[in-house]
Amino acid sequence: MISTRTRNLSKRHFQNNFIVYFILVIFFVIGIIIGAILINRLSAEEKLKIANYFSWIFKYIGEKNYRSIDIFKLSLFSNVKIVLVIWIIGLIGLGILIIPIILCCKGVAIGFTVGFLVKEFGIKGFMFALSGLLPHYLIIIPGFLAIGSVGLSYSMYRVKSKRNRIYSKDIADYSILILLFFIIVIVGSFVEGFITPYFLNLIRFSL
Numbered sequence: 001m002i003s004t005r006t007r008n009l010s011k012r013h014f015q016n017n018f019i020v021y022f023i024l025v026i027f028f029v030i031g032i033i034i035g036a037i038l039i040n041r042l043s044a045e046e047k048l049k050i051a052n053y054f055s056w057i058f059k060y061i062g063e064k065n066y067r068s069i070d071i072f073k074l075s076l077f078s079n080v081k082i083v084l085v086i087w088i089i090g091l092i093g094l095g096i097l098i099i100p101i102i103l104c105c106k107g108v109a110i111g112f113t114v115g116f117l118v119k120e121f122g123i124k125g126f127m128f129a130l131s132g133l134l135p136h137y138l139i140i141i142p143g144f145l146a147i148g149s150v151g152l153s154y155s156m157y158r159v160k161s162k163r164n165r166i167y168s169k170d171i172a173d174y175s176i177l178i179l180l181f182f183i184i185v186i187v188g189s190f191v192e193g194f195i196t197p198y199f200l201n202l203i204r205f206s207l
Contacts, residue, residue: 020149027100031107039115072193090151093158131199140188146181
């Protein structure tokens with residue numbers, strides 16, 4: 001169960017950071033738009049290379065065999081790296097500049113992936129996007145927005161207070177919130193690894 005301290009921290013975080021969430025959502029949406037626009041700016045070869053980099057789904061469509069545990073590990077490892085970067089740059093006060101860019105890049109990946117699927121595969125691509133991206137992104141994206149908000153708000157706090165000394169209680173509270181919201185991301189990775197392929201199979205064999 002979540003401790004009283006953790007509940008209070010998360011409640012206070014949501015109450016005090018509405019503007020931060022709004023800013024990060026704006027950057028995320030801008031990223032999606034940029035990703036969608038990129039579809040019409042690249043050659044077919046370039047689009048395929050980027051698409052394969054952004055998502056294992058394109059390899060899956062190509063009939064390659066992927067085990068659920070491998071997909072889960074791939075997703076989790078990728079997300080762990082991003083969360084660690086956010087935690088570190090938030091801790092040292094650089095999150096104000098970098099965290100919005102990270103969320104924007106996340107949006108670019110989603111916008112490009114969905115746009116590529118729809119443009120290249122039509123209705124089947126739309127169904128793949130709906131079943132292969134929506135389930136886990138509905139979980140992962142809110143988790144990343146929350147983690148980004150924690151990192152950004154802590155960076156703002158550090159800069160505003162102009163403290164050269166890092167207090168252990170501040171670091172502990174900050175890390176607890178990051179860890180709490182990272183659990184949401186882990187759930188999203190689990191869905192991506194063990195549930196998404198099931199829906200993709202239904203779509204692939206029904207179209």
